[in-house]
Amino acid sequence: MMLLAIEQGNTNTLFAVHDGTDWIAQWRAATEASRTADEYAVWLSQLLDMRGLSIGALDACIVSSVVPQSIFNLRNLARRYLNVEPLVVGDNVRLGPAARIDKPSEAGADRLVNAVGAHLTYPGDLIVIDSGTATTFDVVAADGAFEGGIIAPGINLSLQALHEAAAMLPRIAIQKPARVIGKDTVSNMQSGVFWGYIALIEGLVARIKAEWGKPMTVIGTGGVVSLFEGATDSIDHFDPDLTLRGLLEIHRRNTHMGA
The missing domain is CATH 3.30.420.40 (ATPase, nucleotide binding domain)
Structure with a gap:
């Protein structure tokens, strides 16, 4: 398994690759809600290539984002370029014990x-x-x-x-x-x-x-x-x-x- 994990905050977005044993690469980009899946793919492909990796080798993806308008593009990044349906935290994803808060x-x-x-x-x-x-x-x-x-x-x-x-x-x-x-x-x-x-x-x-x-x-x-x-x-x-x-x-x- 080659997992692409995407953790998106309001300021920065972290992309990290796990090979099933260890985290083998990490990169950060400024969070831009309008950045398209194609733009992400070009940027990510270049960084992967510098580490001797390819975007085609990634076969799983999980996304955590606090920027709702970006999730569409990150989901399309996984669908178009990784050919996988990403797990998106918040979309009926099992986390463990339920959050014990009012909403x-x-x-x-x-x-x-x-x-x-x-x-x-x-x-x-x-x-x-x-x-x-x-x-x-x-x-x-x-x-x-x-x-x-x-x-x-x-x-x-x-x-x-x-x-x-x-x-x-x-x-x-x-x-x-x-x-x-x-x-x-x-x-x-x-x-x-x-x-x-x-x-x-x-x-x-x-x-x-x-x-x-x-x-x-x-x-x-x-x-x-x-x-x-x-x-x-x-x-x-x-x-x-x-x-x-x-x-x-x-x-x-x-x-x-x-x-």
């Missing part, structure tokens, strides 16, 4: 995939923190069910808002400042964003744990969360492969591999 249909595909990946790897009750366009805090029960959580603005979104709304504030990169108290505009902004998000994480994790009332393990995933490694004790594990692990497991549960 299960509203749960983002990315959050459900992360819940599967986290439960597969870590025992007990969990909090999964994933920071992209939004920063999400997802509660996963010991039986694997998605119990709900919190959505906050992502760190890059906050930086963009500061820059665009305040004429005197520049666009800056995210990095850990040397001091909490900034001495110039840039260090002020860096401290506010970096330590502000640390405080957001620590405060919300503490409140979730207090409300849940049982021990919980906290997992951080996504490229932005990794910036906070070593800066807080509130995150127990940093796991950049959580989403891919969840996609692979969902594929297994919905094909002969999981039979």
Whole structure:
């Protein structure tokens, strides 16, 4: 089996290839809702060729997307160029325990995939923190069910808002400042964003744990969360492969591999 896994967020889309044993290739592209299946195929074919692979060798596909208008084109990519019907998270795909929230249909595909990946790897009750366009805090029960959580603005979104709304504030990169108290505009902004998000994480994790009332393990995933490694004790594990692990497991549960 050669599986193409596509994980599409609001900002970036990850394409990864699994050969039945390991993930052998990964690429990211900017998410553009209007990108056609043919455009995806040209881009992907070139990258596959650079790794000694071909698009014709891919014989399975799973898609997780939080951009509904893109799903049509990603589905056509699989149908036209892989000659397979893709599994699309949310389309009657078996995930495991049902989401225990008021409106299960509203749960983002990315959050459900992360819940599967986290439960597969870590025992007990969990909090999964994933920071992209939004920063999400997802509660996963010991039986694997998605119990709900919190959505906050992502760190890059906050930086963009500061820059665009305040004429005197520049666009800056995210990095850990040397001091909490900034001495110039840039260090002020860096401290506010970096330590502000640390405080957001620590405060919300503490409140979730207090409300849940049982021990919980906290997992951080996504490229932005990794910036906070070593800066807080509130995150127990940093796991950049959580989403891919969840996609692979969902594929297994919905094909002969999981039979």
